[in-house]
Amino acid sequence: MQGYILKRVLIAVFTIFAVLTVVFFVFRLGPADPVSVMLPPNATPQDAENLTKKFGLDQPLGIQYVNYLKNASQGDFGASFRFGEPALRVVFERFPATLKLGMVAFTVSVIIGLAIGIYSAVKPDSIVDRFGRVTALAGMSLPSFWVGVMLILFFGVTMRWLPIAGRGTLLHYVMPAFCLSLYPIALITRLSRSSMLDALKSDYVVMARIKGVPEFYVILLHAFKNASIPVITVIFGVLSGLMLGSTVVVEYIFSWPGIGRLVMESYFARDYPVVQVFVIFVTFVVVTLNLIVDIIYAYIDPRIRYQ
Amino acid sequence: MLRPVLRLCFIGTVIFMIFFIVPVSTVSAASDDTVRVGIPYDISTVNMLEIKLGSDIPVVLLMHQSLLIPHPETGERIGALAKSFEILENGKKIKVTLYQGAKFHTGDPVTAHDVKFTYDECANPSNGNLMAGALDEIEEIEVKDDHTLIFHFWEAYAPWEELMWLGICSKKYYEKVGPEKFRSNPVGSGALRFVERRIGEHVLLEVVKGYPLYDVEGYPEETYNYKYLKVITVPDDMTRLAMLETGELDLVGRIQPHQVKRLKRNKHVTIKKSDQVPSLVGIAFLPYTDPVMMDRNLCLAARYGINRQEIVDKILLGEGYPLYMYASRAELGYDPNVAYEYDLEKAREFLKKSSYKKGTPLTFTYTSMVPNAPLIAALIQQYLQRVGFTIKLQQLEEGTAATYTRNRDKRLGHMRLYEWPGSRDPDLRLRLSSLSTSDYATVTNRPRREEYDKLILAQTREMDKAKRADLIRQIQDIMSYDAIGAILYGQNMIYGMSDRVDYTWTPKEAYFPHLQRIKILK
Numbered sequence: 001m002q003g004y005i006l007k008r009v010l011i012a013v014f015t016i017f018a019v020l021t022v023v024f025f026v027f028r029l030g031p032a033d034p035v036s037v038m039l040p041p042n043a044t045p046q047d048a049e050n051l052t053k054k055f056g057l058d059q060p061l062g063i064q065y066v067n068y069l070k071n072a073s074q075g076d077f078g079a080s081f082r083f084g085e086p087a088l089r090v091v092f093e094r095f096p097a098t099l100k101l102g103m104v105a106f107t108v109s110v111i112i113g114l115a116i117g118i119y120s121a122v123k124p125d126s127i128v129d130r131f132g133r134v135t136a137l138a139g140m141s142l143p144s145f146w147v148g149v150m151l152i153l154f155f156g157v158t159m160r161w162l163p164i165a166g167r168g169t170l171l172h173y174v175m176p177a178f179c180l181s182l183y184p185i186a187l188i189t190r191l192s193r194s195s196m197l198d199a200l201k202s203d204y205v206v207m208a209r210i211k212g213v214p215e216f217y218v219i220l221l222h223a224f225k226n227a228s229i230p231v232i233t234v235i236f237g238v239l240s241g242l243m244l245g246s247t248v249v250v251e252y253i254f255s256w257p258g259i260g261r262l263v264m265e266s267y268f269a270r271d272y273p274v275v276q277v278f279v280i281f282v283t284f285v286v287v288t289l290n291l292i293v294d295i296i297y298a299y300i301d302p303r304i305r306y307q
Numbered sequence: 308m309l310r311p312v313l314r315l316c317f318i319g320t321v322i323f324m325i326f327f328i329v330p331v332s333t334v335s336a337a338s339d340d341t342v343r344v345g346i347p348y349d350i351s352t353v354n355m356l357e358i359k360l361g362s363d364i365p366v367v368l369l370m371h372q373s374l375l376i377p378h379p380e381t382g383e384r385i386g387a388l389a390k391s392f393e394i395l396e397n398g399k400k401i402k403v404t405l406y407q408g409a410k411f412h413t414g415d416p417v418t419a420h421d422v423k424f425t426y427d428e429c430a431n432p433s434n435g436n437l438m439a440g441a442l443d444e445i446e447e448i449e450v451k452d453d454h455t456l457i458f459h460f461w462e463a464y465a466p467w468e469e470l471m472w473l474g475i476c477s478k479k480y481y482e483k484v485g486p487e488k489f490r491s492n493p494v495g496s497g498a499l500r501f502v503e504r505r506i507g508e509h510v511l512l513e514v515v516k517g518y519p520l521y522d523v524e525g526y527p528e529e530t531y532n533y534k535y536l537k538v539i540t541v542p543d544d545m546t547r548l549a550m551l552e553t554g555e556l557d558l559v560g561r562i563q564p565h566q567v568k569r570l571k572r573n574k575h576v577t578i579k580k581s582d583q584v585p586s587l588v589g590i591a592f593l594p595y596t597d598p599v600m601m602d603r604n605l606c607l608a609a610r611y612g613i614n615r616q617e618i619v620d621k622i623l624l625g626e627g628y629p630l631y632m633y634a635s636r637a638e639l640g641y642d643p644n645v646a647y648e649y650d651l652e653k654a655r656e657f658l659k660k661s662s663y664k665k666g667t668p669l670t671f672t673y674t675s676m677v678p679n680a681p682l683i684a685a686l687i688q689q690y691l692q693r694v695g696f697t698i699k700l701q702q703l704e705e706g707t708a709a710t711y712t713r714n715r716d717k718r719l720g721h722m723r724l725y726e727w728p729g730s731r732d733p734d735l736r737l738r739l740s741s742l743s744t745s746d747y748a749t750v751t752n753r754p755r756r757e758e759y760d761k762l763i764l765a766q767t768r769e770m771d772k773a774k775r776a777d778l779i780r781q782i783q784d785i786m787s788y789d790a791i792g793a794i795l796y797g798q799n800m801i802y803g804m805s806d807r808v809d810y811t812w813t814p815k816e817a818y819f820p821h822l823q824r825i826k827i828l829k
Contacts (some may be wrong), residue, residue: 032706036713044559257507
């Protein structure tokens with residue numbers, strides 16, 4: 001087990017390093033440069049030169065890369081071109097907002113998704129099952145920007161029940177969290193339903209029932225434990241996706257001050273340091289979550305660690 | 308046994324939802340003493356010395372008072388911190404006498420040393436201030452005493468008033484706290500003091516008690532009837548306007564014409580407009596991509612072939628005006644008599660006379676920076692194809708387009724749709740985009756290049772207003788003759804407010820001016 005974990009950790013470290021390198025070069029070899037984007041129209045060539053020097057973009061790419069690695073290893077990712085503050089601070093000031101929203105959306109997704117998925121599998125073709133299938137289909141096919149706008153127009157403008165944007169009260173979470181959790185609910189519902197249907201038909205479940213094990217234990221301890229492997233993968237994937245990827249659109253629409261919106265704005269402003277911190281952070285989170293999933297797999301299913 | 312678990316999940320879900328939905332009464336409960344203004348972007352800084360974007364100016368200037376300010380009703384420049392100005396040596400020197408009662412929010416008096424410090428720091432290239440280039444006109448600032456200073460220009464500088472808007476910062480405070488603290492907690496002498504800034508969320512300012520401190524003649528300053536001003540970042544247009552409708556925002560600017568209809572249906576929203584704002588949208592011909600773009604006949608074919616009135620009617624829904632020259636209604640040098648009325652036959656004749664080979668595709672580039680750019684680009688493609696051009700549309704991301712423009716990269720295409728953010732004096736625009744030696748000039752080999760460049764520099768140095776206006780007219784004449792592209796239209800400023808406040812835009816200003824003058828009605 002220790003060898004397995006060590007191997008996984010080494011792969012994770014290498015992945016982070018590879019992403020860091022790719023991101024560094026991809027941005028710098030792109031068609032736009034931050035000096036041109038940030039310079040005011042009345043800037044002189046001297047201003048351009050000074051700004052290039054200030055951002056450290058006047059040095060050869062190789063030297064920039066070495067300096068970047070050297071500073072990054074000490075936790076210094078440079079100052080944001082746009083805000084003039086350390087990029088790490090800028091990203092982490094915004095991270096709690098994304099984390100809170102992501103956690104709320106995650107909790108909603110898991111509770112609703114699993115509840116509907118398991119119930120649908122146990123009672124196929126019931127009203128809950130039919131409702132769950134329709135909801136899952138809608139959740140997977142409706143784009144979040146459209147759902148967001150509809151929610152704003154209905155619950156915000158027409159009904160005046162919920163605040164439209166920003167954060168401050170608990171009510172501010174409702175619309176963005178719902179919008180964010182719609183797709184994961186659908187995903188978890190569908191997957192948990194199909195996994196549970198397979199598991200419920202298996203021999204060990206029949207055997208458990210013959211032995212007189214109570215139905216509650218049959219479903220949760222026998223069937224769901226075995227059906228949970230693909231579901232866990234999805235849940236952790238959903239978690240990282242909610243925290244980092246899917247939030248961009250939702251944060252933009254609901255004016256949520258999280259890192260998703262920050263990174264989008266930083267990308268358009270060619271604020272390399274902020275985007276780099278974000279990408280490294282995302283990679284770190286995703287790689288760590290995958291590492292945790294791999295270890296949990298190995299714990300749940302001993303065959304995996306022996307392979 | 309399954310039922311209790313499912314029931315538990317269900318109850319948990321319901322409790323969770325109730326937990327969020329119950330306090331409905333808090334929705335849109337606006338604090339009576341706070342005015343909330345919605346803007347689409349994040350303020351890049353609250354530090355006057357490091358201002359990078361024009362859009363930061365309205366917020367920063369609330370905290371900092373300037374030597375000159377625009378009169379809120381006429382837009383004319385009037386003294387604020389500066390009690391008087393004296394033009395010496397035919398414009399090579401400007402003597403400024405400061406108002407003596409002015410104070411910073413720390414209680415320290417505003418002195419000539421603070422003015423010099425602010426201008427020096429803004430001109431310092433390492434601060435990346437957007438005014439650094441423009442301030443190159445100033446050779447030196449000489450402090451005569453605490454309330455008198457002299458601006459020495461390299462040469463007479465006619466648009467000197469356009470350099471006098473910088474918000475004056477406290478030198479003493481800056482030296483006491485250092486640049487880091489000053490950046491996060493600036494101190495000025497404006498109507499509002501800084502309270503808090505949350506990147507991506509808002510900037511909160513508080514009205515300074517006892518303000519106005521300045522005895523400015525002709526400036527009808529009033530007592531503010533609110534306590535806080537919150538400038539809130541809401542990037543999405545639809546969301547921003549929805550917040551205006553529900554009363555979560557009190558004031559929103561730059562509303563697009565197609566959004567007005569919906570807002571007008573809401574009796575709690577008031578819409579106001581101004582056509583006296585700097586606004587100019589045009590097409591630049593890019594000769595470095597293809598020499599054919601230097602052909603005057605080709606340029607005239609495009610100018611006569613575009614129906615500007617139709618663009619104004621169909622896309623701006625009448626909220627603008629056709630523009631044929633390189634100055635908008637709010638700018639010095641605007642002449643309503645200059646026009647290239649739409650004439651398809653004339654356009655076709657010019658195209659026949661040009662060196663353009665029929666069927667050769669010309670790339671027309673646009674970015675999302677120009678409102679409704681895809682629609683406008685499609686319409687222009689249609690017009691030009693009717694004339695006989697073959698037009699290929701290309702949409703670029705703004706950062707890429709900015710880099711291509713600066714590098715004169717051929718990938719920018721043959722023509723580019725652009726918007727000039729605006730000013731009240733065309734000097735800077737002319738020198739940057741038209742002077743053949745400028746980095747931004749697209750046309751560097753005009754037939755009358757030498758004469759043209761001389762005129763541009765001469766108008767910069769001409770202190771006599773009538774003579775300067777004549778020089779600008781001559782420049783516009785040459786621009787009309789040369790193949791530089793086509794100016795399309797100017798757009799009105801549409802702004803909306805909730806019925807609890809009232810505000811009126813200051814003429815000739817491009818960004819929210821005098822936000823401190825918002826009045827709470829209810």
